[in-house]
Amino acid sequence: MAIGDVECCDETYVHEDLLKKVRGKMPDEDELYDLAELFKIFGDSTRIRILFVLFEAEVCVCDLAGILGMTQSAISHQLKILKASKLVKARRDGKQVFYSLDDDHVRSIIRQGREHVLEREP
Amino acid sequence: MAIGDVECCDETYVHEDLLKKVRGKMPDEDELYDLAELFKIFGDSTRIRILFVLFEAEVCVCDLAGILGMTQSAISHQLKILKASKLVKARRDGKQVFYSLDDDHVRSIIRQGREHVLEREP
DNA sequence: TGAACATTTGAACAACTGTTCATATGTTCA
DNA sequence: TGAACATATGAACAGTTGTTCAAATGTTCA
Numbered sequence: 001m002a003i004g005d006v007e008c009c010d011e012t013y014v015h016e017d018l019l020k021k022v023r024g025k026m027p028d029e030d031e032l033y034d035l036a037e038l039f040k041i042f043g044d045s046t047r048i049r050i051l052f053v054l055f056e057a058e059v060c061v062c063d064l065a066g067i068l069g070m071t072q073s074a075i076s077h078q079l080k081i082l083k084a085s086k087l088v089k090a091r092r093d094g095k096q097v098f099y100s101l102d103d104d105h106v107r108s109i110i111r112q113g114r115e116h117v118l119e120r121e122p
Numbered sequence: 123m124a125i126g127d128v129e130c131c132d133e134t135y136v137h138e139d140l141l142k143k144v145r146g147k148m149p150d151e152d153e154l155y156d157l158a159e160l161f162k163i164f165g166d167s168t169r170i171r172i173l174f175v176l177f178e179a180e181v182c183v184c185d186l187a188g189i190l191g192m193t194q195s196a197i198s199h200q201l202k203i204l205k206a207s208k209l210v211k212a213r214r215d216g217k218q219v220f221y222s223l224d225d226d227h228v229r230s231i232i233r234q235g236r237e238h239v240l241e242r243e244p
Numbered sequence: 245t246g247a248a249c250a251t252t253t254g255a256a257c258a259a260c261t262g263t264t265c266a267t268a269t270g271t272t273c274a
Numbered sequence: 275t276g277a278a279c280a281t282a283t284g285a286a287c288a289g290t291t292g293t294t295c296a297a298a299t300g301t302t303c304a
Contacts, residue, residue: 043162
């Protein structure tokens with residue numbers, strides 16, 4: 001059986017076209033992996049809340065913890081993740097470290113998400 | 123200590139403005155939760171791959187399994203999740219069930235994600 | 245230098261997630 | 275009706291994730 005062939009549903013006439021279409025447009029494995037990793041970042045309400053705070057201003061870890069009512073440690077762990085995926089950047093000023101958004105896509109990704117969430121409700 | 127006050131960083135002058143700004147714009151807890159739940163859906167490469175296939179055509183479970191090289195069961199489980207979050211809809215035609223996209227935001231959310239992923243690379 | 249503060253880090257733990265396997269449901273057609 | 279096919283579902287399992295706690299690092303200032 002040649003690579004690219006699919007056997008299922010007892011039908012073979014649809015699959016040829018379908019496979020060509022899909023294989024042509026599907027990103028490679030690495031990109032799909034990175035994409036999923038990126039969205040995984042947004043899939044946690046603590047990180048989402050951190051991002052919403054950073055939409056408004058550059059904020060230090062301690063303030064983030066205060067505003068969100070969480071431990072500095074918990075926030076710091078999440079900031080590390082956000083920083084690793086280049087969504088957020090850090091700037092040290094004396095004892096404090098200030099975090100801010102590092103990507104313009106963040107706002108639009110979240111905006112689209114909100115639209116979906118709001119529109120699907122009755 | 124009044125509701126809304128924050129004590130940290132030995133600074134109090136920034137926080138007042140900051141809190142007002144943030145509290146005014148931050149969505150409520152329910153929406154933040156829904157938003158995180160939505161992005162969690164995109165945070166899995168199997169589901170992302172399913173969505174990319176559905177970008178091209180309406181496809182039955184069995185074909186999806188064939189194209190993605192996975193079990194029908196695994197695909198079906200994921201389709202259930204995608205359907206529950208209104209990203210995908212199902213249509214039965216005889217023995218087969220065809221799935222297709224149920225939301226216009228999906229494409230733009232993923233497009234923004236791809237831009238981020240592609241642009242941050244060297 | 246040493247005390248005080250802000251942040252980071254690592255280990256540990258419970259909670260959650262995706263796949264597999266076996267089985268059930270639903271549909272067609274002889 | 276019953277056999278064959280397509281899909282859905284539930285339990286179980288390994289792997290992952292977010293928070294907590296304790297401890298380390300980094301910075302300022304007296």
